[in-house]
Amino acid sequence: MTHDIAIVGAGMAGASLAAEIGTRARVLLIEAEEIAGYHATGRSAAFWSETYGGPGIQPLTTASGEYLRAGGFLDPLGSLHIGRAAEREEADAFLAAFAGSGVPLIPVDPRDHVHGLRAGWTIGIMEPTCAYIDVAALHADALARARRAGADVLLQAALTSAVRLDGRWRLETTAGTYEASVLVDAAGAWADEIARRAGATPLNIQPYRRTMVQLKTDPAPAPGVPHVVHVGGDFYFKPEAGGRLWLSPHDETPTDPADVQPEELDVAIAIDRFEQAVDWRITQLERKWAGLRSFAPDRLPVYGFAADTPGFFWFAGQGGFGIQTAPAAAMIGAALLLGEIPALASEIDIARYAPTRFG
Template identity: 70%
Template structure:
């Protein structure tokens, strides 16, 4: 059987695209692991923030908001961007970056929203729309919609080779051969490797390690605490069920694509940074994990057909914002892939096109 579209990767990017395609094409999802979502999707910090990823990503995040809210995937949280006296320009820059975007931001006194905040943290910008996002439910629902429309999911099927002959891709996977007219590269940290196997010039998608820890504090995490992010980029943290705290030092260490694990140094750095923000005592480090966030050279995602190799479509470089942008990004990618359907409102497809790289190379 020749499928219309083979999507390499069944994490959030691949699953959401398969769901957006629906019954308009015969789709097969090819997943290297024994179950989808083991890497970036399954290790998400699980929040939705319109400012996360900057102005280049915000249109996709904002356009995804109504779908996520109506589907019941978002729970109110709020985000407080904080800074020291030396960060005044960063607060101004944050507000200027999103002026006119429709994102609601306002200056606040951070001490009124974070009990135990140390006095040197004097700048605060409030982002009320920030929310928890139910990543597992969203991913599972995308997969269910895709399967309901006829998509096939092939697991334990790492791509070994790919060749295009007579307008058809012949894919060799660990689960056996697959034939498709179009290949979609939604392989996350492995995106450049997949491209190379297909004889496509890699873009320069680079995976970076991001460390997360779950803490128990004394006193317990205050009720009503928002998501808190350092304007200078040194950390963010957010409350979790049972009075726990999820914390990251906002690290970005380049890595080869792999099943990444946290480094003890990064865990220690995260705790040290938190202790410089609040006067809470760390009672226990209950969990630690790491995930890979994969960026294109300009840190914006990539959606579109390769400029040089026919039938090869990029759906990659989602960084740490692939989940929060999934509905709009999938709608955009499906419209470009099929040549039909509406673009998400406020989203310029050229901003995310592959041509911005081929023109330089």
């Protein structure tokens, strides 16, 4: 079977890119798992924050906001960045990093927003635009739009080899052999491995394990409690339905790409850091899981054609921010693939995400 574009990876990155390409090219979406979005997409912390990921990610997140709000994928949440008095320098650096970005950041007394903060937690910065994001609905919508546009979606089809002959890729998968003019690497934690199979130079995209636990507490999170994140990066937590709480120690443990599981030490660290911040009593640890966040060396995503391998396109290195930046990333990726000028080129310095920045 022949296609114009074959995309490896049917998580949020690959699915949203296929949907954005639409009918302008014949697309093949290749997924190794039996469920699309099984790894990073299915284990997202599910919030949209314009500051999450830093100034290099913020333009992509902000540009995605209009689409996400219009589609009903966001619900109000708010984010409160907290710190101890001794962390004033970190808080000031955080504010300075987003000065002039248009992201509203308001100094507040954190005790007015989160009851039960322990003594010493006196620094508060409110980010009112932060929102819940319905990851499952957004991913399902992207897959549905891709299929309606004629994309072929293959599940349980791991790519085993990719050879370029006469300007086309011959793709061997566990579900059969396919051909395409362009091969897109949207494989997340497996991005470098897919590059090796295609003969492209890896970019040292490193997967990191991130831990999440679901708790019940006494008291339960009060109505209106926002997402709470430490300005020093030691933890974040957010309220969920049913009086539950999602908590992460904000860990980043380098690992090989795999179906990762949480480590008991990381769970214990998360709980310890939470208990140092608030006096809420944990009544039940209901669930724990881990996911992978994959970064290029400069921690920015990579969108564009490889310099050393004709017809090989990078769409990877999206860290933990691939969900919240998906609409903008897809617009940029689709335009570059199709030889168009991205509509966001006037708002975003797209060259900073090009794979050629690595030489």
